[in-house]
Amino acid sequence: MNLEKVIFGFFIVFAATLNFGFFIGEIDNPTHHDIYELFAAIVVNLIATVLKFGDRTQIGAIHLATSLVADLQLLAAAMVWGYAVHVDGTGLTAGVMSSIVSLSGGALFANVISVVILIAETIMQRR
Amino acid sequence: MTSSTPTSTIFLVLRRLRTPLIVLILIFALSVLGLTLVPGPPDANGAIQRLSFFHSVYFFSYTATTIGFGEIPYAFSEQQRLWVTLCIYLSVIGWAYTLGTVFAMLQDKNFLNAVAVQRFARQVRRLREHFFLVCGYGETGRLICKALDELGYRAVVIEKDEAKVGDLELQSYSADMPALCADAGEPDTLLFAGLTSRYCRGVIALTNDDSTNLAVAIAARLLAPALPALCRAEHSDTVANMASFGTRHIINPFEQFGEYMALALHSPAAYHLLLWLTGLPGTTVTRHRDPPAGKWVLCGYGSFGKVMTEALENASLPVTIIDRSPPVDPAHHWVKGDGTGADALAAAGIREAVGIVAATGNDVNNLSIVVTAHQMNPGLFTVLRQNHVANRALFDAFESDFTMVPSEIVAHECLAILTTPLLAPFLAAVRKADDTWAEALLQDVTSRFGWDVPAVWSVAINIAQAPSVYRLLMRHETRLKLGDLLRAPVTDRPDLSCRALLLLREGDPPRLLPDEDQEVLLGDQLLFVGDETARKELNLTLFNAHTLKYVLTGLDSPGGLVWEWLAARRRKEEAARR
DSSP: OOHHHHHHHHHHHHHHHHHHHHHOSOTTOGGGSOHHHHHHHHHHHHHHHHHTTTOOSHHHHHHHHHHHHHHHHHHHHHHHHHIIIIISOOOSOHHHHHHHHHHHHHHHHHHHHHHHHHHHHHHHHOO | OOTTSTTHHHHHHHHHTHHHHHHHHHHHHHHHHHHHHSOOOBOTTSOBOOOOHHHHHHHHHHHHTTOOOOSOSSOOOHHHHHHHHHHHHHHHHHHHHHHHHHHHHHHOHHHHHHHHHHHHHHHHHHOOSOEEEEEOOSHHHHHHHHHHHHTTOEEEEEESOHHHHHHHHHSOOSSOOOEEESOTTSHHHHHHTTTTOTTEEEEEEOOSOHHHHHHHHHHHHHHOTTSOEEEEOOSHHHHHHHHHTTOSEEEOHHHHHHHHHHHHHHOHHHHHHHHHHHSOTTOBOOOOOOOOSSOEEEEOOSHHHHHHHHHHHHTTOOEEEEESSOOSOTTSEEEESOTTSHHHHHHTTTTTOSEEEEOOSOHHHHHHHHHHHHHHOTTOEEEEEOOOGGGHHHHHHHTOSEEEOHHHHHHHHHHHHHHOTTHHHHHHHHHHSOHHHHHHHHHHHHHHHOSBOOEEEEEEOSTTTOHHHHHHHHTTOOOEEHHHHSBOSSTTOOBOSEEEEEEEOTTSOOEESOOTTOEEOTTOEEEEEEOHHHHHHHHHHHHOHHHHHHHHHSOOOOOSHHHHHHHHHHHHHHHHHO
16 A cells, blocks of 8 residues: 555545535536535645646556646636626526536546546556 | 656656645645635624635735735735734745745756756757767867867767866857767667767767777667767777677777887888878878887886887887886786886886887876986987876977877877778778888878878769769760869869879779879769868869869850850850851
């Protein structure tokens, strides 16, 4: 067992679970999607991205790529949220909420790929 | 993987920055989260306000970056101020840590090395001219780089010693020479330096270390088999090892000098001719005293001493050896002692001797030997071994008859091989020829071109090196004589101040000193000696059809279709008038 591997796996899975927690629920219902969960998902995703820096293998490259995609999607979701509430002033309408949640859904997909790669890598090593 | 791979720099940076970045993200996240949770001042209705994520991120972004716009969007409550105070100190720690890591990394040897390797590999990749790969920028490397620069070639240098790489950067070469501080014995380094590049013209291994030179030789043999490799080797087992896998040119400075000495004893004129032809560009050769026949004394029986003893004994001259160690070879007359002292010299019979060879590995001892010997017998012919170029002033002051400087010998040999491939067969002929022939030739060329080292160049009559002559000969209309070609493309077409030394023709034996009536055919290879102007003018003739026509006929042909047509019409009219 390797502490570095534990931390690495922890953050990748944690990013996916938080993302999933935010995503689940009726797509246009603001009460089903908590802003703190989105915040936590973004922070954990960013940390997972940084943890993937500096690995030169092919798998490492795909890992980093999926994480960057997830970051992009989640940050876009947060920006839509902030824009709707503070800049535009429309507030959290059903339309705004669905676009936020669908963006986070895209991030979730990237995070799932990340988890799949993690599992595949583990199985490949056979130890 | 080592840090020497060029792509690794960015990964190295990212890997080092992992912890500081995570610390920054955590500090940022914690502060923003706290800001959204800490109760703010009550609004108009008395309800507690809280900062939204949007405002928290905004506030913290300008606070953490020390911009500090103040309390936006409203004056904070005391609880919020308490939290912000904490956040400010946290963020300062985060930035200090990150910046500290970045600066430490910029100072880091590994990182700097990775950046240097990458820059060097990029420079070499972008080279679009022919270059030579020089391994080892010592005394010889410096001479070679200087000469290559003067001859208009580029060089890529690998040197292990950082100070010498710095020295290279200070030299004012006309072209930029990419240099890397690394071990040339590693194949990776050679690959970065363009060993397999199609612009690489040759590899020159000149390091002080025989095993490194051997490693370069074998890497060149396996990775770039077509490339000529010139390797310096000082030990006979290295020479044998290099020869075993077919290294093209192995240069042993001691044996080379031994050959020079043998040649000087056998045929002084041939020796001077060789010295004059292979000198470093821009230097002057002086005529030496010829080494006399008689009894010789040699101090220091090392690898150089052995070679010199052999050279002298082959000329059937008796040699007395002075060495600190007991006799290894009972066949020689041996005096055990220190050559720097008068006693040992007297015991070796210096007063009756005609010459002395100071062949130890120590420059100061060598000088001391010859100075002492000279006092005891002023008429002595002195041969001095100079180990370091830095001691030149001392050796110049003594004015010995021969000075053996290994670095210069290697440099001469390398340049002769690299720049004029035809010189080697000519020199082989010179070595074999008798003294009267060499004396006549030496008299002839030095009276014409002086004792300054001349330009020596070879020309192949083919499409690449002589396109205009090639096209002329392909038409099979005229027969071309060498003398016709060697005229200057100026008014009255005077003879060029150069001379053909050798003509090589497929299937024929080499022709030494071809005369003016010698016919030039396609595929001929010619070796010339002369001055730099002649070389340039001959090149012009070989490349430019108009110049060639003027040189052959004395007629200036007009360039361009319209002028050609007008000239043809005028000629026709003139012919009709007659």
